[in-house]
Amino acid sequence: MAFSSGPALAIFSFVLWGITPLFYRLLPDASPLELLSQRVLWSIPLLLLVRLCIKQRTSWQKVWQDKRSLLFCLLGTCIMAISWCTFTYAMTHDQVLAASLGYFINPLFSILLGMIFLHERLTLSQKLAVLFAFAGVSYQLWQYGQLPVLALIMGSAFALYGLIRKFIRFDILTALTVETLWLVPLAIGLMFWLPAHGESALTNADLTLRIYYALTAPVTLLPLLFFAAAIKRTTLTVVGLSQYIEPTIQFLLAIFLFNEAFDRVKGVSFTLIWIGLLFCMSGLLRHWWMQRRKTVLMARP
Template identity: 85%
Template sequence: MMVRSGAALAIFSFILWGITPLFYRLLPGAEPIEMLAQRILWSLPLLLLVRPLIKQRTRWREIWQDKRSLLFCLLGTSIMAISWCTFTYAMTHDQVLAASLGYFINPLFSILLGMIFLHERLSLSQKLAVLFAFAGVSYQLWQYCQLPVLALIMGSAFALYGLIRKFIRFDIITALTVETLWLFPVAIGLTIWLSTSGESALTNADTTTRIYYALTAPVTLLPLLFFAAAIKRTTLTVIGLSQYIEPTIQFLLAIFLFNEAFDKVKGVSFTLIWIGLLFCMSGLLKGWILQRRHHTSVVQNGQPKEDII
């Protein structure tokens, strides 16, 4: 039952992430830096309210004693700031298709980073997945004579953040709170600078626009909270397969609702990357099936099912 509820939470979180372009369409041409600052300013009080509700949260004393995790939180939040800015720009400047591409290739970046930094050995399916993804990006470079920069930044930044999270020993909500605390002074400084220099879009904005900027915090955090709950209730295989829901929804929105250009070059590029993802998914499913068979054999040999769950 817990595994099923975890799968439902994972699917729901990725659906929420997938439909976020609908919200950002309310802020066309928004300034990514100012939106980042507002997201941080409004996220901190929300996180401080949510954190006490987490039973197995890291205590404040343990946080300050773990200097290594604190530094990795600083590194992680710096990378996420880049990811947020590029994502916001894509959402508010008719580049939802680029965001979709970025999150399709994100798992493949994660595979490469695991091989380089964690010395993980790639299976045949993973090697084929990376090869097809490389072919897809290379095809766009060859045809357009330019790289899909936004997609590559989003895909690689989120993969790097995932790698850094492996070295942070705090629970996910505490880690997010610490990361937000690191950027909070920067957000205040940016807000003051934009206001005094006359560059702020909020200075003369109406009340509705101000509310939309403030809502970027819960729009960002809500799916993340469901995702954090899902991680504790289901397997990484389910998480890995569910994550493709987000870019699929964004892809469909970009093509059929936002009418973004999708020519033959992008069609070939996406197809190659999707083939790579099929190899990646087949590897995940194979591992899951083998794991289930192992669990079944353990149960048949007399171990209680409770120990397995």
């Protein structure tokens, strides 16, 4: 499988996302708001540079004319900021297992949002997937007396962000650039507000820490660019199945490298969610097989 092929690019992008916690171990107890500010400010020049290298891109004139997509980009920006902050908080505060759970249940949130907002009908496998995921989360609530809030925020925010993207008519890179530009005023405001209130880690930071903060931009954008390239070169089924690579790697890192607590309750909860994902994956594979069979039959003379 060539590296430039769609499946290889999809796998590589999710592997990069999966090992992201290794980078954030260099920033223990970092402020999510300061990370958001630095990520936005360093992302803008990178995005504009990469965008210049892509021929098939939405012109700025069309961007300005499409007010509907601009507004959806603003909405996507708000969701993206929440997703980024909760993710970086989890990465820098020994909550990698929560992030893993969030991304495991993300596809199930996507199924529910599709049903509610896009009026999509759930298949039997999707209904069973949602049922088992609900059982897994409910079990944690019953045993701990509280919901896995971080996981639910990450899973639902990323699913909602995916739903919003369906209504944006810009290409992926232009949309991401516009969304990031919407965040620039907030990023600049945070850059002055945090030091003024004594909550900035960069005020008296050395060069190494400043470099780590700047690197949050490429660490965020690189897997996203590979993912965008993969979407154009492979099927959504392949992408849908590949996305489980990310939370699996994060789960393994949390348990075996970072030594996060994994008790019986979490074991039962994760198992129920994994069973739900198996139903979800079986539905994807069945749909892919039927579509392929239909294509083969239509190609026969």
